[in-house]
Amino acid sequence: MNNKVELLGYYGDDLIHACSAWTSTSRELTPEKVERVPKLLTMLATEGHHTPFEKSSLHFLVTVDQATHIHLLKHRIGVSINGESARYKELKEDKTYLPADWNTIQSSEFNTHFGLHFDGTDAWVNILQSYTELGNDLYHKCLEDLTPILGRKRAKESARFFKTFNSQITMDVMFNWRSFAHFQQLRNSEHAQVEVRELAQQMLELVKNIEDNPFRYTIEAFKL
Numbered sequence: 001m002n003n004k005v006e007l008l009g010y011y012g013d014d015l016i017h018a019c020s021a022w023t024s025t026s027r028e029l030t031p032e033k034v035e036r037v038p039k040l041l042t043m044l045a046t047e048g049h050h051t052p053f054e055k056s057s058l059h060f061l062v063t064v065d066q067a068t069h070i071h072l073l074k075h076r077i078g079v080s081i082n083g084e085s086a087r088y089k090e091l092k093e094d095k096t097y098l099p100a101d102w103n104t105i106q107s108s109e110f111n112t113h114f115g116l117h118f119d120g121t122d123a124w125v126n127i128l129q130s131y132t133e134l135g136n137d138l139y140h141k142c143l144e145d146l147t148p149i150l151g152r153k154r155a156k157e158s159a160r161f162f163k164t165f166n167s168q169i170t171m172d173v174m175f176n177w178r179s180f181a182h183f184q185q186l187r188n189s190e191h192a193q194v195e196v197r198e199l200a201q202q203m204l205e206l207v208k209n210i211e212d213n214p215f216r217y218t219i220e221a222f223k224l
Helices: 014-022 031-035 037-047 051-055 066-073 126-148 152-162 179-189 194-208 216-223
Strands: 005-012 058-065 080-084 111-114 116-118 167-176
Touching: 014 031, 014 037, 014 051, 014 216, 031 037, 037 051, 037 216, 051 058, 051 126, 051 167, 058 066, 058 194, 066 080, 066 167, 116 216, 126 152, 126 179, 167 179, 179 194, 194 216
Parallel strands: none
Antiparallel strands: 005 058, 058 167, 080 167, 111 116
């Protein structure tokens, strides 16, 4: 299963950002001021006057692997995140991420590990899938056996140690526009891990495709 993202909603637009900046002088709008919005937003973004961009928000629902989950959690200022918890529920869906760039890479030699057998002709992505399925099976069986002895709460929070790093969870993520721009600058980059970079690209594409393009000039101002 690929990582995925959905835009749940948004608040604000380019004019909200401009009016926030004009609060320091006058919020009264005239046709001439509205025409100046693109230039104003570019100046604000370029000169580091980013507070006005905190007045809007972008709300996403994402399903991601654990590495991307951790990358998202590093963004805390202006970001609100809630996610699935294996402490509070059994992860029955066994959502799994498999890296597409592994698809044609073959294992180099015969191996037998942990009941998994591959002979050098199998792709590593298939081996990862088998390994993940084993971890999921052990997770559910361990949870079942631990529950009557340790109680359901402790069983859930500790059985998850069998979950592999490519296990996916669903997260509710909201950015203000300033934090979203920062996220894009760091994660929509050739230096970012592929998975979080692809997530950032998908998020930005969703924002660009909002009907009537309400953040057009903000996107241009941050050169996104």
